Amino acid sequence: MPESGQILGIEGTAWNLSAALFGEDVISLFSRPYSPPSGGIHPREASQHHASAMKEVIEKALLGQDIHKIKGIAFSRGPGLGPCLRTVGTAARSLALALDVPLIGVNHCVAHVEIGRWQCGCDDPVVLYASGANTQVLGFLKSRYRIFGETLDIGLGNCLDKFARSKGMPHPGGPLIEKLASEGDPVELPYTVKGMDLAFSGIMSAAKDCKAPLEDVCAGFQETAFAMCVEVTERALAHSGKDEVLLVGGVGANSRLREMLGEMCDERGATFYVPEKKYIGDNGAMIALTGKIMLEAGQTIPVFDSAVNPGYRSDDVEVFWRNDTGDLPYARANLIENGQARGAEAVVTTLGDNVVKKRLSKRYRNPSLDKRLIAERTRAEARLISMARRCGVPTPIVRDVTADSLVMENISGNMLKLELTCGNVLAAGEMVGRLHCGGIIHGDLTTSNIIVREGSGQCVLIDFGLSYISSEIESRGVDVHVFFQTLESTAPDHGKLRDSFCEGYRNTFECADQVLERVEEIRARGRYLH
Ligand SMILES: C[C@@H](O)[C@H](NC(=O)OP(=O)(O)OC[C@H]1O[C@@H](n2cnc3c(N)ncnc32)[C@H](O)[C@@H]1O)C(=O)O
Numbered sequence: 001m002p003e004s005g006q007i008l009g010i011e012g013t014a015w016n017l018s019a020a021l022f023g024e025d026v027i028s029l030f031s032r033p034y035s036p037p038s039g040g041i042h043p044r045e046a047s048q049h050h051a052s053a054m055k056e057v058i059e060k061a062l063l064g065q066d067i068h069k070i071k072g073i074a075f076s077r078g079p080g081l082g083p084c085l086r087t088v089g090t091a092a093r094s095l096a097l098a099l100d101v102p103l104i105g106v107n108h109c110v111a112h113v114e115i116g117r118w119q120c121g122c123d124d125p126v127v128l129y130a131s132g133a134n135t136q137v138l139g140f141l142k143s144r145y146r147i148f149g150e151t152l153d154i155g156l157g158n159c160l161d162k163f164a165r166s167k168g169m170p171h172p173g174g175p176l177i178e179k180l181a182s183e184g185d186p187v188e189l190p191y192t193v194k195g196m197d198l199a200f201s202g203i204m205s206a207a208k209d210c211k212a213p214l215e216d217v218c219a220g221f222q223e224t225a226f227a228m229c230v231e232v233t234e235r236a237l238a239h240s241g242k243d244e245v246l247l248v249g250g251v252g253a254n255s256r257l258r259e260m261l262g263e264m265c266d267e268r269g270a271t272f273y274v275p276e277k278k279y280i281g282d283n284g285a286m287i288a289l290t291g292k293i294m295l296e297a298g299q300t301i302p303v304f305d306s307a308v309n310p311g312y313r314s315d316d317v318e319v320f321w322r323n324d325t326g327d328l329p330y331a332r333a334n335l336i337e338n339g340q341a342r343g344a345e346a347v348v349t350t351l352g353d354n355v356v357k358k359r360l361s362k363r364y365r366n367p368s369l370d371k372r373l374i375a376e377r378t379r380a381e382a383r384l385i386s387m388a389r390r391c392g393v394p395t396p397i398v399r400d401v402t403a404d405s406l407v408m409e410n411i412s413g414n415m416l417k418l419e420l421t422c423g424n425v426l427a428a429g430e431m432v433g434r435l436h437c438g439g440i441i442h443g444d445l446t447t448s449n450i451i452v453r454e455g456s457g458q459c460v461l462i463d464f465g466l467s468y469i470s471s472e473i474e475s476r477g478v479d480v481h482v483f484f485q486t487l488e489s490t491a492p493d494h495g496k497l498r499d500s501f502c503e504g505y506r507n508t509f510e511c512a513d514q515v516l517e518r519v520e521e522i523r524a525r526g527r528y529l530h
């Protein structure tokens with residue numbers, strides 16, 4: 001590996017203009033945050049702030065340093081606010097040319113992850129990246145940071161900030177909401193999880209309209225939104241078989257979110273990591289460090305081809321600097337002991353020809369939210385399994401229902417994720433087509449929730465805990481989007497599998513094309529939003 005010496009990194013995707021020098025460790029770090037006089041971040045004003053503070057920030061980061069030791073200039077290439085990115089890009093290019101050193105274009109999201117891994121010393125975590133503009137659950141697989149799930153509308157931080165503004169609180173709202181929440185008694189707010197994806201706009205509008213004392217609304221907001229984030233992180237852990245969780249991004253500064261994630265990891269036997277506060281939100285050190293790693297891996301860019309990318313996705317980056325884990329990470333998925341399988345939210349125990357599925361209480365969840373979710377999901381599951389069967393979708397037969405448990409027929413076979421052939425995925429597409437045709441949305445359509453029945457090879461759909469009735473193209477689209485995401489995050493040949501699914505889906509559902517078009521739209525929407 002070539003010795004890369006010192007790297008200067010510049011961050012300025014949104015609110016913080018920050019520069020750092022990284023050698024073997026962080027040598028210097030200096031930031032000039034932009035705080036809007038009123039309202040939220042205005043892209044042009046933020047970029048003007050960055051332009052006027054650039055000289056000072058770079059000078060302070062380089063104070064007392066020998067600039068001849070600098071072997072590369074790294075900058076945040078995206079995602080972020082276009083005008084801010086361009087200001088930073090221009091400064092980085094000029095410095096690279098003036099010092100005659102390589103230029104490294106860093107993906108901001110990947111940099112959040114890399115500084116977390118570096119600081120915490122974790123190896124292969126499931127990452128909850130919760131910041132202003134982004135909320136994603138990421139995991140490394142086959143040379144990329146795959147997006148297991150993400151927000152379908154706005155980022156958690158922006159959602160907190162907008163709610164705060166509507167109540168007359170200053171920007172950014174996160175820290176003040178945290179303070180108020182600690183004195184409140186949580187109100188009930190809408191909880192929206194779709195497979196491993198999340199949506200925050202429902203909770204935001206309900207919170208804005210809520211007439212309860214502000215402390216109680218803030219507490220309800222945190223309890224609900226954070227429980228959603230922890231749930232999808234747990235789901236990603238169960239699905240991927242990884243055993244480390246890393247929290248990064250500005251919202252990671254919140255101690256309640258840390259506490260909840262810590263409790264979830266504790267219950268699952270996973271290890272929880274979170275970097276120091278100065279490295280958790282936007283900072284120049286994360287760009288300098290990632291720049292150094294990328295330079296060592298040979299990932300530099302020529303100045304003439306270094307345009308910024310406001311929509312740069314975490315999974316657009318080919319990660320040359322990490323060893324591929326090789327096999328799909330299923331070895332440790334779903335702990336199975338004494339005939340019991342433990343998924344993300346329930347324990348399934350085999351009892352002869354039946355299984356008992358019992359939803360577990362989660363310590364990280366506020367008790368009334370916990371009770372509400374367990375009861376709602378158990379009831380919904382029993383009702384929707386029967387409906388789906390009537391539509392010709394193979395499901396287990398339900399034999400009994402209690403407040404937190406279902407007794408169902410035991411289906412023997414493997415999860416679809418272990419038998420990802422085009423034929424099986426085509427059959428899955430046909431099954432989902434029938435389900436949607438009958439007006440049912442599965443709500444958690446992953447390859448772990450389809451069993452390929454031993455002997456007949458028939459695809460059987462399980463886990464209807466998040467299912468609901470809807471004939472909307474949007475809901476159907478999200479269902480299929482979730483399925484495609486699990487293919488993408490786990491199967492290298494996902495293109496072919498996707499085609500097989502579409503073929504099956506078209507075979508049984510006449511609105512298939514409309515839905516598949518919407519899936520493309522939903523995918524594009526997940527890209528950086530302003
Ligand atoms: C693309 C890039 O520009 C963007 N960066 C970004 O959003 O800044 P970051 O520093 O990672 O996060 C800022 C967010 O973090 C929230 N935040 C800060 N302290 C918080 C706290 N104690 N509780 C909750 N939220 C907090 C703020 O309210 C704000 O929304 C991103 O990573 O998405």
Ligand SMILES: [Fe+2]
Pocket residue numbers: 108112131132249250281282
């Ligand atoms: Fe960020």
